[in-house]
Amino acid sequence: MIKIRHLKKVFGKKIVLKDVNLDIYDGKITYILGMSGQGKSTIIKHIVGLLKPTSGEIWVDDVNIANADIQTLYKIRKKVGFTFQEGALFDSMNIFDNVAFPLKEHTKLSKEEIKKRVFETLEMVGLDANRVAYLYPHELSGGMRKRAATARAIILKPKYVLYDEPTSGLDPIISDKITRMIIDLNKNHNMTSVVISHDLKETFKSADYIAMLYQGEIIEFGSVEEFKNSKNPIVQAFIRGDSEIYEKIAEGV
């Protein structure tokens, strides 16, 4: 389980995360929703130790990342795979080398074993390994690049996978396929998933839990039904995409 307690993050004078409290349950898919710039990516960067909190605790199982030394962080990173919005793949490497990269960094597997694992993992995310392994990222479609980035994120068989906007910029059909991949990895490969998204349709299809981040705090947390029935006017304005009401509430009108 991942437990975030009283997470605060200040960049310069800007308080991005004020007091974030969030539980990520094992075996489940948890979405983090919120307007652009609210700090969703900042939360997941704390979970992998890429950012240090100003204050607060981030427990990944029994380790508080906030206090972890480099060696502990290195071990945690094997447990937590993540895909970022941009720059998810190294453009100068082909797909095989991109996906193999964490194996070369973290394991002593032989060349043959690496090849087997890379090919298996490409198939797991729905790519035809024989066709794409030796292509470069720019030779793949957007959806295929997201799959390849996911392959790299899960190559070490992590317990947790963090996806930062996995369906952004994709058409509805490809978005559905990516959502099916997330569900498959969760249900059939037991990967606890955290997904940042703006895509309500895909969220409602696949979330076990939804958390909504607003002004530095999680203001709603629950199942899809609970979220849809939330009495919080910000949540309702977000679901309806009603900027007028959202802004009025934000301004305290």
Ligand SMILES: Nc1ncnc2c1ncn2[C@@H]1O[C@H](COP(=O)(O)OP(=O)(O)OP(=O)(O)O)[C@@H](O)[C@H]1O
């Ligand atoms: N390293 C950094 N230094 C300074 N400010 C930062 C840094 N990282 C993020 N921020 C600021 O923190 C705020 C939250 O950014 P973040 O990317 O976490 O938001 P987000 O909710 O994921 O947004 P989006 O949905 O647009 O991706 C933004 O105002 C951003 O400019």
